[in-house]
Amino acid sequence: MHRDAEFLVVGLGAMGSAALYHLARQGAAPVGIDQYSVGHTHGSSHGHSRAFRVFYNDPVYVTLVKAALPLWQELETLSGEQLLTPNGMLAFARPGNERLDQNIRVMGETQAAHEVLTAEEVTDRFPALQLPADTVACYTPDSGFLNASRCVRTHVSQAERFGATVHSGVSVRHIDISKEQPEIETSAGSYRCKRLIVAPGPWASQVLKDLSLPLEVTRQQKFYFQPQDAEALYQPDRLPVYADYDRRYYGFPYYGPGIKIADDGHGPVTSPETVDRTLDLDVQNALEQWLKTIMPGVNPTFVEGATCMYTLTPDNDFLIGHHPLNSNIFVGAGFSGHGFKFSTIVGKILAELAVDGKTDYPIDKFRLNRFG
Numbered sequence: 001m002h003r004d005a006e007f008l009v010v011g012l013g014a015m016g017s018a019a020l021y022h023l024a025r026q027g028a029a030p031v032g033i034d035q036y037s038v039g040h041t042h043g044s045s046h047g048h049s050r051a052f053r054v055f056y057n058d059p060v061y062v063t064l065v066k067a068a069l070p071l072w073q074e075l076e077t078l079s080g081e082q083l084l085t086p087n088g089m090l091a092f093a094r095p096g097n098e099r100l101d102q103n104i105r106v107m108g109e110t111q112a113a114h115e116v117l118t119a120e121e122v123t124d125r126f127p128a129l130q131l132p133a134d135t136v137a138c139y140t141p142d143s144g145f146l147n148a149s150r151c152v153r154t155h156v157s158q159a160e161r162f163g164a165t166v167h168s169g170v171s172v173r174h175i176d177i178s179k180e181q182p183e184i185e186t187s188a189g190s191y192r193c194k195r196l197i198v199a200p201g202p203w204a205s206q207v208l209k210d211l212s213l214p215l216e217v218t219r220q221q222k223f224y225f226q227p228q229d230a231e232a233l234y235q236p237d238r239l240p241v242y243a244d245y246d247r248r249y250y251g252f253p254y255y256g257p258g259i260k261i262a263d264d265g266h267g268p269v270t271s272p273e274t275v276d277r278t279l280d281l282d283v284q285n286a287l288e289q290w291l292k293t294i295m296p297g298v299n300p301t302f303v304e305g306a307t308c309m310y311t312l313t314p315d316n317d318f319l320i321g322h323h324p325l326n327s328n329i330f331v332g333a334g335f336s337g338h339g340f341k342f343s344t345i346v347g348k349i350l351a352e353l354a355v356d357g358k359t360d361y362p363i364d365k366f367r368l369n370r371f372g
């Protein structure tokens with residue numbers, strides 16, 4: 001005996017919670033299921049902050065991040081929650097950094113607001129930051145950061161408000177893609193639906209095993225530090241999100257437990273079942289040294305750290321679109337460590353695909369069968 005649902009969403013992390021919300025907003029009365037409770041800390045979408053960065057190397061991402069902004073704002077208005085802190089982002093590197101230069105070119109091509117700054121101008125504007133004299137920096141004022149756990153919870157609570165049903169603690173064991181109406185076997189019985197959205201984060205290889213997706217899961221860690229002096233210099237109104245394009249380190253102003261810093265370089269390959277959540281002291285020390293270099297007055301004290309996972313595709317671009325073997329299944333996966341900012345627009349795209357069979361957003365580069 002199946003439970004029937006017209007629209008079913010598997011996985012209620014950043015992407016699935018957003019898809020559930022956008023389906024519910026359209027009156028589709030979706031059902032969402034997740035193996036854990038909403039806002040859990042086992043996947044990729046928990047914590048206090050994720051960069052909302054306009055600064056990208058490809059106009060497609062700039063288009064999508066611009067499309068995401070009004071959706072985040074609408075969600076804030078509906079819920080009364082503050083989700084986005086629009087305090088800008090500063091990317092910087094020594095001269096000749098190809099990634100930085102390419103992003104600056106794309107900012108110009110896409111007419112995204114940006115300012116190229118010298119090290120001196122950076123310190124004038126953001127006194128905590130003191131960068132080497134020959135640094136090239138680019139400030140994008142429309143960037144900022146999102147409160148990650150709050151975004152997920154808000155998408156789900158607003159989805160419920162608009163008629164969605166959520167089943168937490170329900171684990172998907174098998175998806176039968178051979179049926180026109182997909183059948184989903186779970187720890188709490190089976191479901192059958194007309195349209196299925198699957199957004200399983202780092203569990204994608206297991207949940208979508210028919211596709212043999214070329215995904216790699218890596219362990220990533222983030223560390224919080226308390227500045228001992230002049231706390232005010234590190235607040236979001238005095239310090240933007242900042243990213244060092246030479247080191248691939250990035251950080252946030254003082255928010256939640258402290259100043260968060262992390263390494264965007266890919267950590268050791270792992271899996272959701274085996275991920276080692278012990279904090280890596282070498283990474284912590286390297287990041288702390290970096291923080292002291294770019295903010296000589298910070299005098300940081302370690303507060304806490306946390307572990308999360310990236311789910312990487314070979315080209316670091318997302319997987320969004322129809323399941324190649326069943327046209328009633330839609331997939332959002334492989335967000336390669338930079339998906340959160342887009343989650344509300346990804347959810348909207350997945351909802352449009354499920355309801356209308358198409359979307360006008362530019363998702364061709366994300367098609368699932370591009371790796372052959």
Ligand SMILES: Cc1cc2nc3c(=O)[nH]c(=O)nc-3n(C[C@H](O)[C@H](O)[C@H](O)COP(=O)(O)OP(=O)(O)OC[C@H]3O[C@@H](n4cnc5c(N)ncnc54)[C@H](O)[C@@H]3O)c2cc1C
Pocket residue numbers: 010011012013014015016033034035036042043044045046049050051052170171172173199200201202203207220221222262307308309310332333334335336337338339340341342
């Ligand atoms: C340390 C770190 C820093 C990051 N920083 C940024 C940033 O600054 N900016 C940015 O834009 N992005 C950032 N990202 C990336 C971003 O957080 C992820 O791309 C995004 O959160 C992925 O969301 P998801 O919904 O795909 O995965 P998840 O949030 O992991 O959601 C997947 C969900 O599916 C459920 N699920 C899986 N399998 C099953 C099953 N069998 N049955 C039932 N439920 C199942 C899981 O329980 C989970 O809730 C960062 C990621 C990390 C780890």
